[in-house]
Amino acid sequence: MFKLGNFLTLTTFGESHGIAYGGILNNFPAGLEIDYEEIQHQLDRRKPGQSSIVTQRKESDKVQFLSGIFEGKSTGTSIGFLVPNENQKSKDYDHISEYYRPSHADFTYDKKFGVRDFRGGGKSSARETLNWVIAGSLAKQLLPKEIKINAYVSSVGDIFCEKPYQDLDFSKIEDNDVRCPDAETAERMISKIKEIKKEGNTIGGTITCVIQNVPVGIGEPVFGKLQAELAKAMMNINAAKGFEYGSGFCGAKMKGSDHNDIFNEDGTTISNLSGGIQGGISNGMDIYFRVAFKPVATILRPQNSINKDGEKVVVEGKGRHDPCVLPRAVPIVENLAAFVLTDLYLIDKLRKI
Template sequence: MANSYGNLFRITTFGESHGLAVGVVIDGCPAGIEIDLNFIQKELDRRRPGQSAIVTQRKESDQIQILSGVFEGKSTGSPIAMLVWNENAKSKDYTHLAEAFRPSHADFTYQMKYGIRDYRGGGRSSARETLARVAAGAVAKLFLKRLGIEIQAYTSQIGELILQKSYQELDLSQVENNEVRCPDNEMAQKMIAYIKEIRKQGDTIGGVITCVCKNVPVGLGEPVFDKLHAELGKAMLSINAVKGFEYGSGFEGVKMKGSEHNDLFYKENDKIRTKTNFSGGIQGGISNGEDIYFRVAFKPVATIMQNQESINLQGENIEITGKGRHDPCVVPRAVPIVEAMAAIVLIDFYLIHKALNNKYLQ
C-alpha cells in the first residue's frame, strides 16, 4: 500500500479513522524554516469535524503534536513527525458493516485487493487521513510564504448552485467568513440552506472547489512527464471523493478558437506577462509567472441515511442504512485540503528546480 507522496519534499501519512491516531512524517523539509505551531493548528481547525451545522458532528479537537524535526521553533532538516490523537471514534456505529459492502465506498475494492479491511469508518480509506496532509501542507505553506507564494481555495459550486464570478471579481479574504467557505455571501447563504435541506432528506450533495496560487515564479515543473499541471491533477485526484480536475480554461476552452484562446505576451516594466490567462499560469508543463488557478470536483458523500441495496462478503443480497456521523457535503472541509496538496506540489517542484538548475527563479 503506497502511503508516501512527493520527491524532495516527501510526506508519509499513517493511521486509521478509528485507530489511536493519525499523523504524518515529512522528509526533505529544508532546515531553518520557522515552524509556527499556531498556524499549523489553525489550518487543522479549518478541516476538523464538528465545526458547523453543515458538516459531520464527530467531535475531534485535532490537536497537533510535533514529535521530531523541530528545535527552538525551526526545522532542523531531519524528518518532521506530527501526530493527532483520535478522541471521538464510535466504532460500534460500523459493526453492522463488518461483512457488508457499502455502495460507492472502498469496502469492496479493499477487500478484494488485500483480503482484509478495517470496516470502522473505512479505516485507511477514510477522509480522516487528510488531516495529515493538511498538517504537512501547513509546513509547506510556511516555506512558500518566504517566497511570497500565496494559495487560496474557496467553494465555487454546491450541486447546481454555481458562483458565476471569476476569482478576480471576488474578495478572497472573505472565504472564512461563512461556514461553506464561499467568498460571495449571498451565494454562500443559498449554499448553506441547500446543504441543510439535503441533510434533512438523509442525502448528500457534491460541489466544486476553486484554488488560486499567486506569485508562483516562472520555471516550476518539467516539460514532459512531470508537468506541473499533471502533478497538481494527481495530487487533487488523490483526495477522497474527488472526481474531476481542470486548470485554466479547462473544458470550457474547447468552445473557443485558437485566436481567442491564445494568451498574448506583453512587457510590463521588466517582466513578461500575458494579456489573458486561459493557460492557467502553466505553459508546456511549466509555470509562466501568472496566477495558477484550477477547479476540483467532489462527488456527493457515499454514506447516506437511506436504505440501499447491496451485497455482503458471502455474495448475498442485503439492505443497508448509513449510521454514524457523516458530512452531508464534504466540500467546505475540503477547502484547506486542496490548499495543502497544492502547497506540497509547489514546494516539491521549487526544491527540484533549485537542485537541478542554477538559473535564478524569476
C-alpha cells in the same frame, strides 16, 4: 513505498478508528522557524464538528511533533508528527462488518487485501487528509511570502458562484460555514446543504483554487509538469471526481485563435486561458484550477447492496457523516497545492545551486 511528493516527500499512517494518524516528512530544509499556530489553524479549518453542515464527530485534532524540530526550528532530519483520535464510535459501523456500502471502498479493499477495517472505512477514511494538511501547512512556510494560495467553494449542486475569482474578496472566505466568498451565493449553498441533510442525503460540488505571485519556472518538463502534479494530488482527495485548470474543458470547444494567450512586452499575457502554466512550467500569471467532488457515499437512508457472500442486503448509513465534503475540503485543497508547489520550488532551487 507510496508517498506524496518527489523531493519533499510525505508518508503517512493511521486509520479512522485507530489510535492516531501521523506522518513522516523527508527532505525538509533545516533552519526554518516553525509557525505552530498556523499549522494548528489549518487543522482547525479542516476538523469535524465546526458547523451544522458538517459531521458532528468531535475531535480536537491537536498535532504533536515527534522529531525534526529543535527549539522551534527544523533540523533538516525527518519531521515526524502525530494526531490522536479521540472520538471514535466504532459501534456505528458494526452493521456493515459483512456488508459492502455502495460507492465506498469496502468492496475494493476487501478484494485487494482480503481483509478490511470497516470502522469508518479504516485507511480509506477522509480523516487521512489531516496528515496532508499538516504537511502542506509546514511546506507552505518554505515558500516566498508573496505567494498566495486561496481556495473556496464555487458550486454546491446546481448553485454556482457566478462571479470570476478576480471579482471576489478572498478575505471573506471564512465569513460563512460553506467557505464561499460571495455572501448571497453562500446563503443559498448553506440552505441547500441543510435541505439535503434533512433528507438523509448528500450533495457534491466544486472547489476553485487560485495561486498568485508564483515566479516563472516552477514545474518540470515531461513527467513533472506542474499541472500534472497538482492533478495527482487533488485526485487523491477522497470524493474527488475531476480536475481542470485554466480554460479546462471549456477550452476544448474553442479555436486556437481565440484560446492562445497573447504576450505583452513584459512577458505577461493579455488573457490567461493557460491558467498560469505553459509546457508544465509556471509562467508568472495566476494559476487557477477547479476540483469536482461527488456527493458523500454514506447516506442515512436504505440502499440495496450485497454482503461478502454476494447475497442481496439492505444497507443504511448510521452515525455522524458530512452531508457535503466541500466546506472541510477547502483547506485540504489549499494545503495540498502548497505541498506540490513547495516540492517543485525546492527542486528548482536545487538545480540552480
